[in-house]
Amino acid sequence: MxxxxxxxxxxxxxxxxxxxxxxxxxxxxxxxxxxxxxxxxxxxxxxxxxxxxxxxTSTESMLWGYRPWFTRWPVVKQWVNGPVNLTPAQLSLYNGTDTTLPLYLAVNGTIYDVSENRMIYGPGGSYNFFAGRDATRAFVTGCFKDDLTADIRGVETMFVPVEDVVDEALTSAQKKIRRERELRAAKAKVEATVKKWQGFFANHKKYFEVGRVVDGVADGKEWPLCESAEKQRPKRSAMKEKS
Structure with missing residues (x-):
């Protein structure tokens, strides 16, 4: 149980x-x-x-405008081939006339590929005069017609005051010291302007550095200051009025 x-x-x-x-x-x-x-x-x-x-970005980038160099075929190709060294005569061939060649310009001896903006730097473009040459002086003075050269000797004069004051209470030695100080400041402005333009092309999302200009050292007579740059020079009298 x-x-x-x-x-x-x-x-x-x-x-x-x-x-x-x-x-x-x-x-x-x-x-x-x-x-x-x-x-x-x-x-x-x-x-x-x-x-x-x-x-x-209108189909330009899948990374919000960031384009790594290794995703751009022309840059990769240039990296594989290595830097180019061109004389001014050789550089002139890369002005866009020959469509089989890339489009180059140079600033302070450094060559940049601007092929992606042929509408601006190519034939008929608003800045085609920069293509195929080193026109560093024009980048400083803004004289795009007269200063298409790499020769920047004496260009600092455009930042040096015009001596339009006759009776100054300064000795010759004092004037000399002032002149040297102003020349140093003017050269620093030229250097800063050149660096600014180099940075513009070096950091541009469409342009890239490809090499250097060789045998382009300026010689002979110093390039004269263009009329527009001469007019931009500060006047000593105006500087005294402001002070």
């Missing part, structure tokens, strides 16, 4: 044990967010960002 009474109890314990096992197995499958899920989310965000960038 005791055995018969114990059997239902054992049966009931087996029934209650079954749902407990099920609940345990359900909990085992719930691990939260997996590493694979995180990877999927990150990849989705990257793809979405690239697509939006491609649309917002």
């Amino acid at each position: 005791s055995e018969l009474r114990q059997r239902p109890t054992a049966a009931r314990s087996e029934k209650t044990e079954i749902p407990q096992r099920r609940r345990s197995s359900d909990n085992d499958g719930d691990h939260g967010i997996s590493l694979l899920d995180m990877i999927r989310v990150i990849v989705t965000l990257i793809v979405a960002s690239c697509g939006l960038s491609y649309y917002m």
Whole structure:
């Protein structure tokens, strides 16, 4: 009799044990967010960002304007071939007339490839006169007609005051010291202007450096200051009035 009474109890314990096992197995499958899920989310965000960038930049970039050099074939090709060294005569061939050649210009002896802007620097472009040459002097003076040369000797004069005051209470020695000080300041301005333009082409998203101009050292008579630059010179009398 005791055995018969114990059997239902054992049966009931087996029934209650079954749902407990099920609940345990359900909990085992719930691990939260997996590493694979995180990877999927990150990849989705990257793809979405690239697509939006491609649309917002009018198909120019999938990285919001950032274009690594290794994604630009002309830059990679130049890197593989190495820097070029061109004489002024050789550089003149890269003025856009021959469409099989890249479009080059130079600033302070450094050559830059501007082929991606042929509408500006190519034949018929508003700045085609810069192509195929080193026109550093024109970048400083703004005389695009008269100063298309790399010779910047004496160009600092455009920043030196015109001596239009006759009776100054200064000795010759004092005037000489002042002149030397003003010349140093003027040369620093020229250097800063040249560096600014070099930085413009070196850091431009469409242009890149390709090499150097060789055998382009200026010789002979010093290049005269153009009329426009001469008119820009400060006058001593105006400086005295301001002070």
